[in-house]
Amino acid sequence: MPGITAIENPRECTSIDEILRAVCFDDRYRRHEIVGDTDMFVGYTGYESYPVDVFEADEYTAAFEGYLYGTDAVEETIDDAATYIIDGEHEKLRQWIDGRDGDFLLLVADRTSGKLWVLNDVFGRLPTYRATVGETTVVSRELKVIRELARRLDVNLEADRLGVSQTLLFRYSLGTRTLFEGVERLPPGSLLDVETGAITALYKHRFDWFENRSHSTGENVRRLTELFLEACANRASVADETVVALSGGLDSRAVVAGYDHVTDRLSAATSAMKANDEGKEVTVARKVAKALDTDWNFYSVERSDRHLDDVLDFTQGMNNVWIANGLHFAELVADDHTHHTAMLVTGDGGDKAIPDLTCPRSVATTGELVTAIIDELSYFPIDTVSELTGIPEREIVASVRERVDSYPETNLDQKYAHFLVRERGINWLNHGEDRTRYHLWSTTPFYSTPFFFEAMACPPKQKRGTSLYREFLTGLSSTAVEIDYADFDAPITSFEYRAKRYAYNWLGDYPKLKNGVVALLKGRNNRSPGTRDVVRSITDVNKDHLGKDSVISKRQLGHLLNDDEEYSDDQLHLLLTILHAIADDRVVTRTTEPIL
Structure with a gap:
C-alpha cells in the first residue's frame, strides 16, 4: 500500500532504502525520506497523486497521509493535533478526532525528545501495521515492509494460528490480530506511542444509544440526506474528478445520486468478468447512470495470473486473491485518468449505516x-x-x-x-477498499463521521424492511429508486421486493437453510474455468511448503482437497491466499512464476 513507514531504532537495519524499494510496485512509485537518523526513520512511498503531506514546525515534523474533508485550514488543523499529541493533552485530542471527517493517518516526530506518535481516524480507514522485530520497532501502511524488514534481520515471523483460524472462519481476523504473531493492526481512533507501544483509545464506538428515536422517519431522513450531500460535496472538493464504482446494489446508487446533486465533475464505472458483461449488475448499473444522465463506462476485468500475483504481493494475505478482478478494475480506471487526479468513490459503509443491523435471530445470552x-x-x-x-x-x-x-x-x-x-467493516471491507489505493485514491461518503453516527442513532424499527433506506434513496433520486435492486430483481418500492425481503429475513432463523438457498441462487457450486488450477496450486503448496509443524495441517488439507467439490471458488481462493502468505517467503518478494 502506498503510504507512511516509521522505524524506531533503525540502526540494526542498513537496508531501509531497499525495503522501501520493495514496495514501489510499478514505475509510478517513488520513495521519500522525511526523517532519517540513527534513532528514527520516517518516509513514505507512493505515486505522484497519492496524498501525503509533510509539515515542519519548530518542535516537530508531521507526516499526514490521506484527506480531511470539509476544511480548508488543513495545516492549522494538523498543527492543533500535533500540539495536543506532544503536550499529552489527550482530552483535547479526543475532541479533535471526534470532530474530524476524514480518511487519514498522522505521524508526529518530536525533534526535542525524539519521540514518535501515530494517530488514525475513528474508522481506521487506512489499515496500518506495527511490530517489533528484534530491537527495531516499525509502523507501516505496508505489511510487506514489516515482513521484508524481518527477513533482512533474519527474524522469522511465525504464523498466528488463531489469526489464521479466524481468517478461515470469517475471511478476516478479529480485533488487532493479523496472520502473523507479533504483527498487529492499529485500532481505529487511537494514538500509538511508537517507543513504548502504548495505545491510547481516543474514540470508542457504541451503537445502542439511538438518540434519534424520538424523531420521525421523515425527520431522520431529511437530516441524513443533508449530511450525506455535505459528505459528497466535501469529498468532491478535493478531487479533479469523481468516478463512482457503480453496481446493481443500493449503496453505490445512493452515492452516484448524491454526487449528482453536488458536482458536475462526475462519471460512473462498472466492471464485470468477461463472461458476465451483460449480467444483472451491469444492466442495472447502466439504467441507473442513464436515469441520472451520468457518464458511464464499462470495464471488462479478469483474474489474470498477474493480478492474482499482485494481490498477494501488495496485501500479503490480507485480501483474498479471489478479488483480483477488483484490482484490475482499479488499474483500468486509473489508466483512464492519468491526466488529472481522480477519486474512485464506493458505497462502502452503506451496508452498515442505514440497514437494520439487528441479529437476524432471537438471542437471549x-x-x-x-x-x-x-x-x-x-x-x-x-x-x-x-x-x-x-x-x-x-x-x-x-x-x-x-x-x-x-x-x-x-x-x-x-x-x-x-x-x-x-470486525467485518473495519477489519475486512476497509482492507478491500484500501486495495484500490494501489492505483488511485478511494473513499466513501457513508463513512463521513457526521453522517454515519447520525444514521446509527436512528432506531432499528425505522430501518427494518429497508424502510429508512427506501425513503433516503427516494429523497436522493425518485427515479433511481424505481430501478431494480439487482440482488432481488425488483425495485425496493415494489410489493415483489417486500415479499422477497420477508422470505429472506424469515430464513435468518434457519441459517443452514438460508446458506443453502443463497448458494443456490448465486450459483455457489458453479465452478469457474480456473478452479482446477487453484486446486492444483493448493496441492503444490501442500506438497512442497507445508511441514508437520505447519499452522495448516498437511494431512487435513489433503483430506479437504480430496473433497474440493464441496467448496466454492472463493473459499478455495481464500485458502490459497492464506497458504501463500504463511507457507514460505514467496509472498514477500514478487514471484517469478505465476501462482497458478
Whole structure:
C-alpha cells in the first residue's frame, strides 16, 4: 500500500532504502525520506497523486497521509493535533478526532525528545501495521515492509494460528490480530506511542444509544440526506474528478445520486468478468447512470495470473486473491485518468449505516449471540477450520466471545451490530477498499463521521424492511429508486421486493437453510474455468511448503482437497491466499512464476 513507514531504532537495519524499494510496485512509485537518523526513520512511498503531506514546525515534523474533508485550514488543523499529541493533552485530542471527517493517518516526530506518535481516524480507514522485530520497532501502511524488514534481520515471523483460524472462519481476523504473531493492526481512533507501544483509545464506538428515536422517519431522513450531500460535496472538493464504482446494489446508487446533486465533475464505472458483461449488475448499473444522465463506462476485468500475483504481493494475505478482478478494475480506471487526479468513490459503509443491523435471530445470552455470529457470518465451517489449524472449536468460539465481551453495548442485538462494523467493516471491507489505493485514491461518503453516527442513532424499527433506506434513496433520486435492486430483481418500492425481503429475513432463523438457498441462487457450486488450477496450486503448496509443524495441517488439507467439490471458488481462493502468505517467503518478494 502506498503510504507512511516509521522505524524506531533503525540502526540494526542498513537496508531501509531497499525495503522501501520493495514496495514501489510499478514505475509510478517513488520513495521519500522525511526523517532519517540513527534513532528514527520516517518516509513514505507512493505515486505522484497519492496524498501525503509533510509539515515542519519548530518542535516537530508531521507526516499526514490521506484527506480531511470539509476544511480548508488543513495545516492549522494538523498543527492543533500535533500540539495536543506532544503536550499529552489527550482530552483535547479526543475532541479533535471526534470532530474530524476524514480518511487519514498522522505521524508526529518530536525533534526535542525524539519521540514518535501515530494517530488514525475513528474508522481506521487506512489499515496500518506495527511490530517489533528484534530491537527495531516499525509502523507501516505496508505489511510487506514489516515482513521484508524481518527477513533482512533474519527474524522469522511465525504464523498466528488463531489469526489464521479466524481468517478461515470469517475471511478476516478479529480485533488487532493479523496472520502473523507479533504483527498487529492499529485500532481505529487511537494514538500509538511508537517507543513504548502504548495505545491510547481516543474514540470508542457504541451503537445502542439511538438518540434519534424520538424523531420521525421523515425527520431522520431529511437530516441524513443533508449530511450525506455535505459528505459528497466535501469529498468532491478535493478531487479533479469523481468516478463512482457503480453496481446493481443500493449503496453505490445512493452515492452516484448524491454526487449528482453536488458536482458536475462526475462519471460512473462498472466492471464485470468477461463472461458476465451483460449480467444483472451491469444492466442495472447502466439504467441507473442513464436515469441520472451520468457518464458511464464499462470495464471488462479478469483474474489474470498477474493480478492474482499482485494481490498477494501488495496485501500479503490480507485480501483474498479471489478479488483480483477488483484490482484490475482499479488499474483500468486509473489508466483512464492519468491526466488529472481522480477519486474512485464506493458505497462502502452503506451496508452498515442505514440497514437494520439487528441479529437476524432471537438471542437471549452472549453464548447464543456468539453462536449466531458464527452461524450467520462464517465462511468455512468451524469444524473444518478446527481440523485444518488444530485449534479446538471451543477455543475459536472463545476468541469470538472475547471480542463480543469487549464491546460496550448492553443490548445483545447491538453487540451484533458492533461486530458487523468493527470486525467485518473495519477489519475486512476497509482492507478491500484500501486495495484500490494501489492505483488511485478511494473513499466513501457513508463513512463521513457526521453522517454515519447520525444514521446509527436512528432506531432499528425505522430501518427494518429497508424502510429508512427506501425513503433516503427516494429523497436522493425518485427515479433511481424505481430501478431494480439487482440482488432481488425488483425495485425496493415494489410489493415483489417486500415479499422477497420477508422470505429472506424469515430464513435468518434457519441459517443452514438460508446458506443453502443463497448458494443456490448465486450459483455457489458453479465452478469457474480456473478452479482446477487453484486446486492444483493448493496441492503444490501442500506438497512442497507445508511441514508437520505447519499452522495448516498437511494431512487435513489433503483430506479437504480430496473433497474440493464441496467448496466454492472463493473459499478455495481464500485458502490459497492464506497458504501463500504463511507457507514460505514467496509472498514477500514478487514471484517469478505465476501462482497458478
